[in-house]
Amino acid sequence: xxxxxxxxxxxxxxxxxxxxxxxxxxxxxxxxxxxxxxxxxxxxxxxxxxxxxxxxxxxxxxxxxxxxxxxxxxxxxxxxxxxxxxxxxxxxxxxxxxxxxxxxxxxxxxxxxxxxxxxxxxxxxxxxxxxxxxxxxxxxxxxxxxxxxxxxxxxxxxxxxxxxxxxxxxxxxxxxxxxxxxxxxxxxxxxxxxxxxxxxxxxxxxxxxxxxxxxxxxxxxxxxxxxxxxxxxxxxxxxxxxxxxxxxxxxxxxxxxxxxxxxxxxxxxxxxxxxxxxxxxxxxxxxxxxxxxxxxxxxxxxxxxxxxxxxxxxxxxxxxxxxxxxxxxxxxxxxxxxxxxxxxxxxxxxxxxxxxxxxxxxxxxxxxxxxxxxxxxxxxxxxxxxxxxxxxxxxxxxxxxxxxxxxxxxxxxxxxxxxxxxxxxxxxxxxxxxxxxxxxxxxxxxxxxxxxxxxxxxxxxxxxxxxxxxxxxxxxxxxxxxxxxxxxxxxxxxxxxxxxxxxxxxxxxxxxxxxxxxxxxxxxxxxxxxxxxxxxxxxxxxxxxxxxxxxxxxxxxxxxxxxxxxxxxxxxxxxxxxxxxxxxxxxxxxxxxxxxxxxxxxxxxxxxxxxxxxxxxxxxxxxxxxxxxxxxxxxxxxxxxxxxxxxxxxxxxxxxxxxxxxxxxxxxxxxxxxxxxxxxxxxxxxxxxxxxxxxxxxxxxxxxxxxxxxxxx
Numbered sequence: 135x136x137x138x139x140x141x142x143x144x145x146x147x148x149x150x151x152x153x154x155x156x157x158x159x160x161x162x163x164x165x166x167x168x169x170x171x172x173x174x175x176x177x178x179x180x181x182x183x184x185x186x187x188x189x190x191x192x193x194x195x196x197x198x199x200x201x202x203x204x205x206x207x208x209x210x211x212x213x214x215x216x217x218x219x220x221x222x223x224x225x226x227x228x229x230x231x232x233x234x235x236x237x238x239x240x241x242x243x244x245x246x247x248x249x250x251x252x253x254x255x256x257x258x259x260x261x262x263x264x265x266x267x268x269x270x271x272x273x274x275x276x277x278x279x280x281x282x283x284x285x286x287x288x289x290x291x292x293x294x295x296x297x298x299x300x301x302x303x304x305x306x307x308x309x310x311x312x313x314x315x316x317x318x319x320x321x322x323x324x325x326x327x328x329x330x331x332x333x334x335x336x337x338x339x340x341x342x343x344x345x346x347x348x349x350x351x352x353x354x355x356x357x358x359x360x361x362x363x364x365x366x367x368x369x370x371x372x373x374x375x376x377x378x379x380x381x382x383x384x385x386x387x388x389x390x391x392x393x394x395x396x397x398x399x400x401x402x403x404x405x406x407x408x409x410x411x412x413x414x415x416x417x418x419x420x421x422x423x424x425x426x427x428x429x430x431x432x433x434x435x436x437x438x439x440x441x442x443x444x445x446x447x448x449x450x451x452x453x454x455x456x457x458x459x460x461x462x463x464x465x466x467x468x469x470x471x472x473x474x475x476x477x478x479x480x481x482x483x484x485x486x487x488x489x490x491x492x493x494x495x496x497x498x499x500x501x502x503x504x505x506x507x508x509x510x511x512x513x514x515x516x517x518x519x520x521x522x523x524x525x526x527x528x529x530x531x532x533x534x535x536x537x538x539x540x541x542x543x544x545x546x547x548x549x550x551x552x553x554x555x556x557x558x559x560x561x562x563x564x565x566x567x568x569x570x571x572x573x574x575x576x577x578x579x580x581x582x583x584x585x586x587x588x589x590x591x592x593x594x595x596x597x598x599x600x601x602x603x604x605x606x607x608x609x610x611x612x613x614x615x616x617x618x619x620x621x622x623x624x625x626x627x628x629x630x631x632x633x634x635x636x637x638x639x640x641x642x643x644x645x646x647x648x649x650x651x652x653x654x655x656x657x658x659x660x661x662x663x664x665x666x667x668x669x670x671x672x673x674x675x676x677x678x679x680x681x682x683x684x685x686x687x688x689x690x691x692x693x694x695x696x697x698x699x700x701x702x703x704x705x706x707x708x709x710x711x712x713x714x715x716x717x718x719x720x721x722x723x724x725x726x727x728x729x730x731x732x733x734x735x736x737x738x739x740x741x742x743x744x745x746x747x748x749x750x751x752x753x754x755x756x757x758x759x760x761x762x763x764x765x766x767x768x769x770x771x772x773x774x775x776x777x778x779x780x781x782x783x784x785x786x787x788x789x790x791x792x793x794x795x796x797x798x799x800x801x802x803x804x805x806x807x808x809x810x811x812x813x814x815x816x817x818x819x820x821x822x823x824x825x826x827x828x829x830x831x832x833x834x835x836x837x838x839x840x841x842x843x844x845x846x847x
Contacts, residue, residue: 146200146232149174149193150311153186153209154285154304158518161489163344164211168285169293173308180293180304187217194223201227204236204258204310207337211344221726228337229723231330236261236313238332238498243317245500246325246683248695262309265316270306327690328712332498335715338722339495339504342734345745346490347524349481350538350784356825357532358478361471368468371461372402383464389645394423397461402468413465414447420459425650427634429453456638458647470528477522480508481536484520491537492519495737497715500693501700502686502708504715504737525738529787531829537785544751544800545735545782546744547789548762550713550775553740555581556766557709558628563772564687565673567666575773581624586616589623589659622646623660630671630702633657674701688712688769710740713769717762718742724761730754736785743785752797755779786832802834811847818842 150173156165170186172179172193181189190213193199203209210233214221227233237256244250253264259276262269274280281303288296317326370376371383375397384391400412421428430439434446442448454466484491494509508521527533539545550556552575559572574584579594587597590612599605600613622640631639633653640646640653648656661667677684678701683694686705689712693704718737721744725732731747732754742762746754759779766775780789781800792804806814810831817827824839831838840846 146198147175148311148314149199149201150178150308151190151193151201151203151206151209152304152307152310153212154282155212156286156289157283160484160487160492160517160520161346163340163346163492163519164208164215167212167216168289169304170213171304171308173311178305178308180301182293183216183289187213187220191217191220191223194220194227197230197232199232201233202236202311202314204261204307204313205336206233206235206310207333207340210337211340224337225723225726228330228334228719233333233337234314234329235333235336236310236317238336239314239317239326239329241498242329242332242691243321243325245498246692246694247321248683248693250500251695258307258310258313261313265313265320267309267312267316269309270302272302275303275306324690325692331689331712331715331719334719335497335504338715338718338734339497339737341722342718342737343492343495343519345733345735346492347522347537347735347785348490348540349485349536351485352825353532353536353538353784354478354481354485356823357536358482360532360826361474361478365468365471368464368471369402369406371397371464372468373399373404375399375461380460380464383467384460387463387467389460389463391460392458392647394459395419401461401465408465408469410449413449413462414442414444416459417442417447417449417453417457417462420457420462424458424647426457426638429456429638452638452642455642455645458641474528474533477533480520480522487520489520491522491524493521493524493736494519499711501704502689502691502693502711503739504711506737524736531787532826534785534787535829539745539783542748543745544748545785546732546746546751546755546758547741547780547782548744548755548758548777549741549780550762550766550777551740552581552624553710553713553766553775554628554706555624556770556773556775557713558706559773560770561687561705561709562666562670565670567669569666569772570664571666572773580617582617582620584620585624585660585663586613586620588663589620589656590616592616618644619646619648619656623656627657627660628667628670628702628706630674630699671702674698677701686712709769713765713775714740714742716769717765720761720765721758724757730757732758746781751781752799755781755798783834788832801832802837806831806833806841806847808847811841814838814841815844815847 152171154168156168158165167183167187169183170181170190172181172186172189193201210224214224240256240261241250244253259269259271275282281300285300288300293301367379367383370379380397395416398412398416400409401416402408418428428442429448430442431446431448434442439446449465451466451470454462481491493506496505499505506523506525508523509519555571556575559569559575562569563572571581574581583597583601584594587594597613597616600609601617603610622644626636626639633650636657637648637650637653640648675698678696678698683692684696684701684704685692686708688709691708693708714737718734721742722734724730731750733745734742735745736743744754744758759777762777766777769775778791779798780791781798782789783800783802786801789801792799792801814827814831818824818838819842824842825835828835828838837846
């Protein structure tokens with residue numbers, strides 16, 4: 135369904151669907167089906183595997199049947215794993231809007247109502263109890279050893295011979311049909327307009343997770359060693375204010391050192407525990423010296439504080455980064471290393487078990503974006519998956535490189551650059567505003583270079599030349615800094631941030647540190663450059679003051695309980711989410727319709743990643759990019775998004791398109807200039823191991839070693 139289209143449905147027969155399966159295990163997120171449960175006009179029934187799949191296959195082919203289930207994408211994938219030919223039947227049913235998930239519907243309705251934060255539990259049991267729907271669930275049904283976890287034990291046994299608790303549990307999930315009807319009665323029909331697209335999103339994201347991402351054991355081991363080494367460095371910086379380690383930390387993290395307050399000892403005690411009182415005192419001193427508001431903890435915000443004091447001084451990663459202080463950034467890094475250690479432990483486990491990392495995706499947040507997590511683990515229960523949060527990985531070299539394509543494959547990334555600026559321009563066009571931003575984008579200009587030129591008094595052409603180095607190293611440095619500042623403006627101001635919050639956000643996200651006057655001047659320049667934005671903000675203000683939910687252009691999804699900033703961000707953030715889940719579905723459909731040797735591998739916000747056969751990589755990349763370009767043009771006709779493809783063997787943070795003889799080649803195999811070759815050779819000969827050098831320069835380890843030994847270049 136194209137953006138903006140509302141499809142009127144003919145009356146349909148509802149078929150409730152659920153399955154019971156063998157246990158989920160690491161590497162097996164879509165296990166074999168044991169039985170199929172169906173609610174139809176003849177009541178609720180349990181069918182053994184083959185007869186049940188026969189009936190499901192018939193239902194998928196019937197254009198009058200709407201299939202309803204809670205997390206129905208899981209049942210779909212399990213049925214496909216058991217009977218692979220069902221994949222195309224499921225795709226046709228999803229594409230004709232004949233599959234809907236009651237979990238997705240509940241999220242859509244609660245987001246529109248503005249109560250999603252109070253109703254986070256989207257389990258079927260929580261939902262039916264919310265609506266006071268009678269059900270057959272019993273206490274302990276989700277516990278280890280319950281029938282839910284033991285259906286493999288009745289596989290092949292006639293249903294009539296099952297113990298009563300197995301039959302009761304198998305039929306209980308069909309209450310999802312009652313939930314569907316309750317949702318219809320409780321909420322406006324318009325609030326479910328996006329249910330089919332988001333149900334499709336759930337399917338392809340679950341399929342992506344089920345395929346999973348392989349890891350490189352050598353890279354994991356080396357990265358783990360580096361993390362432990364950095365832990366020791368951070369401890370020295372914080373416990374002793376070691377000047378040598380401070381300089382090393384600044385250099386390795388590419389932080390320009392500006393000490394507003396002299397470094398102090400004792401932020402971490404010698405035994406390795408953090409000294410919160412000392413860290414809070416430093417935060418207060420640094421913010422005072424730099425004229426920044428003292429950050430507030432979440433508890434302090436709930437108590438109405440606008441500036442931190444005492445135990446309410448914020449010390450999270452964002453607050454420490456926004457301070458610009460090297461020691462506080464090391465303090466945040468020391469804290470985050472604990473999280474990294476846990477992540478490395480999961481990657482090491484996946485490597486040792488020989489299973490892929492399988493993230494858990496959430497297809498709908500209230501922003502309209504998707505999200506990702508490592509999934510839930512419960513002490514005492516078997517691990518369902520070795521998961522990881524693969525959308526927003528830490529930026530340090532080596533982490534992404536722990537992920538590798540399967541043998542005979544490459545990783546294709548297709549990325550919309552500055553997608554949120556395209557969707558912002560389109561939202562302005564949807565609301566009848568003449569968009570200067572759209573004109574910049576249609577002209578094919580880099581929007582960050584465009585605003586950097588305006589704010590610095592340069593021509594666009596001169597800035598491009600300076601970034602290439604045509605005007606010397608000093609001009610290049612200034613142009614890069616100006617572009618970085620422009621990125622902060624282009625991505626920060628559209629969300630309605632005030633100057634104080636913008637300064638903190640810009641420092642945290644882009645390392646841009648401006649005084650209040652400097653930030654205010656940039657905001658004035660930005661509003662002058664894009665005169666549609668004051669009108670945009672007036673529309674947002676009217677929406678917020680109306681008390682009605684915001685309707686997203688294109689998807690007709692609604693969001694309630696709005697603040698000014700959430701309302702300002704939602705139209706363009708949400709459209710990015712809509713665009714991405716649409717593109718992911720079209721790629722998956724194409725792959726299976728055309729039997730393309732490829733599988734969806736990861737989703738990282740504005741980037742879709744696909745594992746492709748190496749011998750077909752160029753052709754697959756060109757077709758996948760065409761699909762994404764088509765989606766970008768449909769969702770943003772006023773400023774069409776275009777995707778850039780890149781191939782890589784390991785996942786690379788800075789992978790760019792690389793061509794040879796007109797064909798896309800892996801980023802690692804690109805031609806490298808003499809200056810870069812000399813840098814690689816120098817690092818190898820200084821004793822830095824080839825694997826670590828390969829992370830820094832985005833090449834494979836063997837090539838780094840060959841350059842170091844003089845066998846290349």
